[in-house]
Amino acid sequence: MFDWLPHFGAFLNLLIIGLIVRAFVAIRAGDRELHPKLMKAAIVLGAIFLVSYVVQVSTIGHAEAPGDGLYKQVFLAILLTHTVTAVLVLPLILRAAYLGIQGRFADHAKIARFAFPVWLYVGVTGVIVYLMIYHL
Numbered sequence: 001m002f003d004w005l006p007h008f009g010a011f012l013n014l015l016i017i018g019l020i021v022r023a024f025v026a027i028r029a030g031d032r033e034l035h036p037k038l039m040k041a042a043i044v045l046g047a048i049f050l051v052s053y054v055v056q057v058s059t060i061g062h063a064e065a066p067g068d069g070l071y072k073q074v075f076l077a078i079l080l081t082h083t084v085t086a087v088l089v090l091p092l093i094l095r096a097a098y099l100g101i102q103g104r105f106a107d108h109a110k111i112a113r114f115a116f117p118v119w120l121y122v123g124v125t126g127v128i129v130y131l132m133i134y135h136l
């Protein structure tokens with residue numbers, strides 16, 4: 001019944017990657033209206049992803065590490081860095097968004113410059129992990 005959740009999660013991840021890259025491009029082009037709109041949309045999708053992930057783990061559980069030998073080792077290495085950065089990035093994103101909304105842009109930019117590439121890494125490795133389990 002919940003088999004579709006991993007695919008849904010990967011789809012959300014792809015959307016989030018698209019939104020934050022577009023938001024980054026927007027702010028680099030000086031668009032202070034579009035940037036926060038896209039970042040807020042990414043945060044909402046991230047929250048939906050988190051709920052769907054908790055439901056996924058508590059219903060169908062964790063997938064077994066796929067393959068064997070080198071494939072499995074590469075998978076586990078990516079999964080480890082993905083998991084650690086995923087936990088670390090959440091408070092960074094929330095803090096960056098809070099500072100942005102407060103208009104404290106110098107402080108915002110300091111944290112956001114670090115949070116953005118880490119968030120991107122989490123999204124991309126999330127999709128890679130999904131592909132390695134279900135499609136490769």
Ligand code: HEM
Pocket residue numbers: 024027028032035036039040092093096097098100101105106108109112113115116119
């Ligand atoms: C949700 C509310 C947000 C608002 C209102 C906001 C607003 C802004 C503004 C006005 C700037 C320009 C700062 C300056 O002039 O130096 C900026 C820069 C930036 N923001 Fe946001 N932002 C928000 C969320 C986020 C989030 C969640 C991230 C990523 C984690 C992010 C990543 C960035 C980055 C990477 C820059 C560019 C810093 C640079 O110039 O190198 N923003 N933001």
